[in-house]
Amino acid sequence: MQIQLNSDNRIVASPALLARVQADLEQELKHVASAITRVEVHLNDVNGPRGGEDDKRCLLEARIKGSQPVAVESRAPTIEQAITAAAGQLHRAIKTTLGKSGGAEKRHASIRHSPPEEPET
Template identity: 55%
Template sequence: MQIQLNTDNNITGSPELLSRIQKVIDHELRHHAASITRVEAHINDTNSAKKGEQDKRCMLEARIAGMKPLSVEHRADTVSLAVSGAASQLARLVDTTLGKANGSEKGGVSIRHLSQNEQEE
């Protein structure tokens, strides 16, 4: 899974920042790493040089082969919290999306079509 980092003029995109982001995303998406080809991380400071609450924004976009890109956004007081929140949201969205693609809403096999006797076995 390739991870691409994009930052605005107010946040410096460094190898250290990319490494921290990669660790968080790899951890959150480890179960679906084989399905995801690329994750783009867009990090920006919405208030520029001014101080403010929840002014760091992380938008993550996951590319899954054969599907439309999935994207989430999270705002927080720090870049780390914004990335962590967005990665957690993206993991849930990927779980749901891949579960639906495999024919099950929650990712498991449905037993609704089975009779009561078959369900108890």
């Protein structure tokens, strides 16, 4: 799973921040990581120097094999809180998408789709 970090000019995309993002995403997405090719991370300081309660924004967009991309957004007082909340949302959204794309149907066989039984002779 490739992780691409993008930030605005008010958030410094330091190696420490990239390591934090990678650790959060790998921990949260470990059960669905095989279905993900890339995660794009967009970090923004929404209000700039004015600040505010939910001033930091994290947008995550996951590219999933054989499916449309999934995007989630979280806002929080700190960038770390926004990243953690968005990672949890992304995990739930990917599980939902994978379930809708046929993963659940493939695991549960249906009687209606079974081949007819041979009559006993």
